[in-house]
Amino acid sequence: VSFRDEGKLLPVVTIDGSGILVEGTNVLAVDLHNSSAGSSDIAMGATLDIAAQPAGAGGGGIGSTIHPWVKRDIPDDENWILQTNLELYGLQFGDFVTGLMVEVERGDKRFRYAIGNKGGDQLAVVQVTPAATTGTLFSLPYTLTNDMTVRIKRQANDLVFEWRPQNQFEEVYRLSLPEGTKVIDGGAFAATKTPLELNVLFDYVLLSLPDSASSSFDQLIVSEVMYKPEGGDQYEFIELFNAGASTINLKGFKFPQGQPFDEFVFGDVEIQAGSYLLVVNDIESFQHRYGEGLNSFIAGEWGGGSLSNGGEVITLLDDQGLTVLSFEYDDSEPWPTSPDEDGTSLTLSDPQLGGAVNAGNWSSSITVGGSPGATKTVTAFSGWMQERGETNPLAIKEDGILNNLFTYAFGLDISNASPKDATPSPRLVSLDGEDYLTIEYHKRISDPEITYEVEFSADGTNWSSEGLNLIALPSEIIADGIEIVAFRMKDHLETVGKTFLRVVVSVQ
Structure with a gap:
C-alpha cells in the first residue's frame, strides 16, 4: 500500500477473529515490506477490539469470568513492575473497574488483584476470590482527569500498588502474600458487573525487571535535544534533567557507541535534584553561541559523530551498564517538525513527568536555538509568537515588514x-x-x-x-x-x- 502521509493511520485490513482465536496464546504474524527499494522507513501497528460475552455465558468460579483481559506471563522468581496509563473516553460512570490485573496462585487456589479506575470516580485496588466474588481493598475519590498512571510491583512476597498523581509514584496499598505464592500472569483489563458499553484506551502496558534497569531509571531524563541547529552540527547539544529527589553522581555513566554519537563516558560530575546538565558537540562553538554563563552546566563534549536530522535512538547507561533511558526521536509527525525546519530544539513538555518515548510529550522550543540549561517557561513574548505561529524572533512573518521581536517591542x-x-x-x-x-x-x-x-x-x-x-x-x-x-x-x-x-x- 503506498501512503505518504506519515501523520495519519491507514487501515489496511480488518479481521474478525471471533472464530479464529483460541484459548491460551495466539500469535499474530505480519509480512511487511517497503513499497520501493528507495524507501527507508515503514511503520505498522495493530488494534485489538474485544467484546465481552453475553451475561450468563460463563460458568462458576474465577476461571469462568468473562471480561476483556490482555495478559502475559510474568516472572515468578524475581521482582518486577507492571505499569500502564489508561484513559476513559469522555465522562463514563457505572459499575465497572478497568486498569491492571495480576493473577496469583496461593496453594491450589487462584486470586486476582487489580488497580485502576472504578466507576469513573475512584482509584481502587480490588481482589477477586476463587469464587469470583469481588471486594475493594482500597479506594480513593478520583475526579482529576479522565486518565491515570498506575502500576503493580512485586517486592519479595509483597504486591505493591502505586499510582502517579503528579510527578512521583505513590504507594496506596501493600499486600503481603503467603510464602510459596506464585505469580501467573497479568495485564490490562476492563470488567463490568452488568452489560455496559465502556471505552478505555491503554497508552501502553510495560513490564520491567528492576534488576535489569538502573536505579536512576525514571529519574534522569533527556529534556531537550538540539539535533538540527542553525549554523551547523557544532551547535548540537543534549540536555539532561534530574527529576528525582536526590543528587546523582554520573561517573561512569555513558552514551554507548552510536546511540546517538561516538561513545561518551561521564567523568566525576554530579547533577542535583531538579537541575540540568548538558553534553555538547563542540564546547567552543557552544560557548560562542550561548555564552560562558552555561559553563557550569556542561558535562563535556562528545568526541565524534552527530545527532541525526532524521531521528535516531538515544540511550544512556549507568556505571553498571544498566539502562537509564532509551527512546527514539523523529523529525516527522506525530513528533514536532519545527526542530527539523526552523532551528528550534526538541523539548520535553514536562521533564518531571518524563514520558520521553511518547511523541505527544515533546514540543518545539519557544525560540530558535532552544533553551539549554534552563526551565522552558512561556514568557509574554514567546506566548505572543506562538499565537502568531512563529518560533524565530528575528524572522519576518509573511506580509510583515519588521521581524517578530521589533514588531512586538515597538508595539505595531x-x-x-x-x-x-x-x-x-x-x-x-x-x-x-x-x-x-x-x-x-x-x-x-x-x-x-x-x-x-x-x-x-x-x-x-x-x-x-x-x-x-x-x-x-x-x-x-x-x-x-x-x-x-x-x-x-x-x-x-x-x-x-x-x-x-x-x-x-x-x-x-
Missing part, C-alpha cells in the same frame, strides 16, 4: 502605527537657540522583559552606551501598554560633532 500589533513612526528616528529640538539631537521610538511598557538601550557612535561602526549623556523627554501613551519615548543629548550639536544613535532591543 497594538498601536497600528506605521513602522516608520514606531521605530527609532532622529529629531532636532531647539532650546535657547541651540539644536539638540534626539531619538524617538515606541516602547512596549507592558512587558518588562523587553529592554531598550540607546547607544551612540562617531563612525557608525563602533557603538557604546558608556559616556552617553541623555535627558529623557516627556512620554506619551498612544495605546494600551504602548508609549512614545524620546531622549535628547545633553550637549548641543555644535559640541558633539558627528554622532549616530541607535536602540538595541533585547528580550530577557
Whole structure:
C-alpha cells in the first residue's frame, strides 16, 4: 500500500477473529515490506477490539469470568513492575473497574488483584476470590482527569500498588502474600458487573525487571535535544534533567557507541535534584553561541559523530551498564517538525513527568536555538509568537515588514502605527537657540522583559552606551501598554560633532 502521509493511520485490513482465536496464546504474524527499494522507513501497528460475552455465558468460579483481559506471563522468581496509563473516553460512570490485573496462585487456589479506575470516580485496588466474588481493598475519590498512571510491583512476597498523581509514584496499598505464592500472569483489563458499553484506551502496558534497569531509571531524563541547529552540527547539544529527589553522581555513566554519537563516558560530575546538565558537540562553538554563563552546566563534549536530522535512538547507561533511558526521536509527525525546519530544539513538555518515548510529550522550543540549561517557561513574548505561529524572533512573518521581536517591542500589533513612526528616528529640538539631537521610538511598557538601550557612535561602526549623556523627554501613551519615548543629548550639536544613535532591543 503506498501512503505518504506519515501523520495519519491507514487501515489496511480488518479481521474478525471471533472464530479464529483460541484459548491460551495466539500469535499474530505480519509480512511487511517497503513499497520501493528507495524507501527507508515503514511503520505498522495493530488494534485489538474485544467484546465481552453475553451475561450468563460463563460458568462458576474465577476461571469462568468473562471480561476483556490482555495478559502475559510474568516472572515468578524475581521482582518486577507492571505499569500502564489508561484513559476513559469522555465522562463514563457505572459499575465497572478497568486498569491492571495480576493473577496469583496461593496453594491450589487462584486470586486476582487489580488497580485502576472504578466507576469513573475512584482509584481502587480490588481482589477477586476463587469464587469470583469481588471486594475493594482500597479506594480513593478520583475526579482529576479522565486518565491515570498506575502500576503493580512485586517486592519479595509483597504486591505493591502505586499510582502517579503528579510527578512521583505513590504507594496506596501493600499486600503481603503467603510464602510459596506464585505469580501467573497479568495485564490490562476492563470488567463490568452488568452489560455496559465502556471505552478505555491503554497508552501502553510495560513490564520491567528492576534488576535489569538502573536505579536512576525514571529519574534522569533527556529534556531537550538540539539535533538540527542553525549554523551547523557544532551547535548540537543534549540536555539532561534530574527529576528525582536526590543528587546523582554520573561517573561512569555513558552514551554507548552510536546511540546517538561516538561513545561518551561521564567523568566525576554530579547533577542535583531538579537541575540540568548538558553534553555538547563542540564546547567552543557552544560557548560562542550561548555564552560562558552555561559553563557550569556542561558535562563535556562528545568526541565524534552527530545527532541525526532524521531521528535516531538515544540511550544512556549507568556505571553498571544498566539502562537509564532509551527512546527514539523523529523529525516527522506525530513528533514536532519545527526542530527539523526552523532551528528550534526538541523539548520535553514536562521533564518531571518524563514520558520521553511518547511523541505527544515533546514540543518545539519557544525560540530558535532552544533553551539549554534552563526551565522552558512561556514568557509574554514567546506566548505572543506562538499565537502568531512563529518560533524565530528575528524572522519576518509573511506580509510583515519588521521581524517578530521589533514588531512586538515597538508595539505595531497594538498601536497600528506605521513602522516608520514606531521605530527609532532622529529629531532636532531647539532650546535657547541651540539644536539638540534626539531619538524617538515606541516602547512596549507592558512587558518588562523587553529592554531598550540607546547607544551612540562617531563612525557608525563602533557603538557604546558608556559616556552617553541623555535627558529623557516627556512620554506619551498612544495605546494600551504602548508609549512614545524620546531622549535628547545633553550637549548641543555644535559640541558633539558627528554622532549616530541607535536602540538595541533585547528580550530577557
